[in-house]
Amino acid sequence: MIVNVYVPCDAAALSVGADDVANAILKHSKGKVNIIRNGSRGMLWLEPLVEVETPKGRVAYGPVSVEDINSLFASNFLEGGDHPLLNGITEEIPYFANQERLTFARVGKIDPLDLNDYQANGGLLGLKNALSMQSDEIVDIIKSSGLRGRGGAGFPTGIKWETAGAQPKGQKYICANADEGDSGTFADRMLMEGDPFSLIEGMIIGARAIGADKGYIYVRSEYPHAISTLKSAIVIMEDAGWLGDNINDTETNFELSVRIGAGAYICGEESSMLESLEGKRGQVKVKPPIPAISGMFGKPTIVNNVLTLGSVPFILAHGANSYANFGEGRSKGTQPFQLAGDINRGGLVEKAFGVSMEDLINGFGGGTKSGRQIKAVQAGGPLGGYITPENFDVAMGYETLAEAKTMLGHGGLVVFNDTANMLNLARYAMEFCEIESCGKCTPCRIGSVRGKETLDKIASGENIEENIQILDDLCDLMEEASLCAMGGLTPMPVRTAMRLFPNEFNNPIVVS
């Protein structure tokens, strides 16, 4: 009998040796196994996570290294045999079982490039429904689902689509923002590598909703694996007639291409991204006009994050309420949270909004990997604020996190232990802004340089009180006078670090 064995092809799994493990299993098995390369289940501390299909379900072993292969075979792992690396039935592992996987329902389960597998697991249902609806029906469903942008700004997706749809007929575009530059985030990457068809399906639905016939996925160059998976997925969808002219014998036409970024954080900002898509410098543009009215090449364009678009097929397949029933307050549905940094069980946790940070960090995440105390967590990427364990009871949501002086951003949480140097981290925030600023406005371009210099002076013990005042004024200026959130939010990590750990700024450990 041939046994199905799953070994992820997700980049994070590959980064810790999944290819070698797959090869070793194949070599050792003498034709007894069929290796399927799936996405990652998101339990990244267990990667490479090898799953064996058994009558009881898929049984997980991990983290597996090449050295473990002999003993796995000796323990009869092809029948789910006992072994120190055995983690039980994958879907019963508490970390996995306690999630609400809507957007990530198929990730890790299926072969990402097997369209049959995709359809057998609910894929294309949403698109088929959408193809039988009028544009405004689709928009209404998205509106009542409560879906908001997962790229950082949290703008209601339905309203954006409505605006673009209301523009006169003619050339329109839909762009997926796959620039995922925030440190501590990798959900876009995992979805593109683990279930690329869902992003494409979401884009076709969006295209039909606004009347666009051309789309782009703008992927950062740091993601070579995602780029190659997406390119293959597009060809497969074209061959199957789900991309191109008259999709599924309807009047909907849609052509989709992948475009690759070139290492610029600011190109995640939508107007910068659109410039970059036109082959230009990624300089931010003044709004209005908003892209939904005048975007790529001056045409109505919707830009949505990968996770936003990846949530659309579920909503169209199961209805607005099935999504809106999850979540809390104005944060509807689920968010794929990403646990990163010094964390025991790092990975992806898709949960309904409203889960506490405590549950994510200490519950799912199991505290630090180093075993040290948690000092602070940075939420929302490099422009997000720090938060300390006393405030971990905060419920995860757009408004609740903003009240806690941080933000949801793209759903990343980076854990720092008690060795973290907050002054260094504040300096890094300014340095990052200096390196990644698009240069359009002075508070950001020059302010970040001055901010870094001022923090250097504080670090060396020079006129500390005065320099803290200067830094404070500078942060005010950056917040008030920057054109976009790059300069406008860089003060957030700096100020929260100063407010939470004043001693590290007032009495820095002077390194001579």
Added chain:
Amino acid sequence: MTTLLNTIDHVFAKKVCSEHQNKPDELLEILHEIQVQEGFLSDRVLRTVSKSLNLSRAEVHGVVSFYHDFKKEKQAENVIKICRAEACQAVDVDKLIADVESYYDIKMDNGGGKVSLETIFCLGNCALGPAVLYKNDLYGRVTLKAVQKMIASTKGVKEQ
């Protein structure tokens, strides 16, 4: 002599441009493709690209200088891109950088003939840091030993 050489079109660059129908909006793709093949973007390449796409040299230069990926000088044989963003800092990437710098006697972001170290901000491997991208392969939980191993077993440059 040099001016004369510089005015001659760069054959490969010209080919790539025409494969993209000389469309200016595909400039980034074109530059990526040429750089994968040539290792960097020479003056002659940029001259050819601007001529083919009917852009001014200043426009092309503006794009090349804006994006961190594009290089105007020859790069080291082995470029190790180390993530220096927050989640990797949280697992002490600074120590890894110091170790690699001292072992190979190089400085971060300061060139090098055989081995060089380059800053990159986040590789999407933030739960398994420190993260490194080396010849388009991603590595996680990287140590000095792992870096030595990857350089010893260079698999050759892969294309995107």
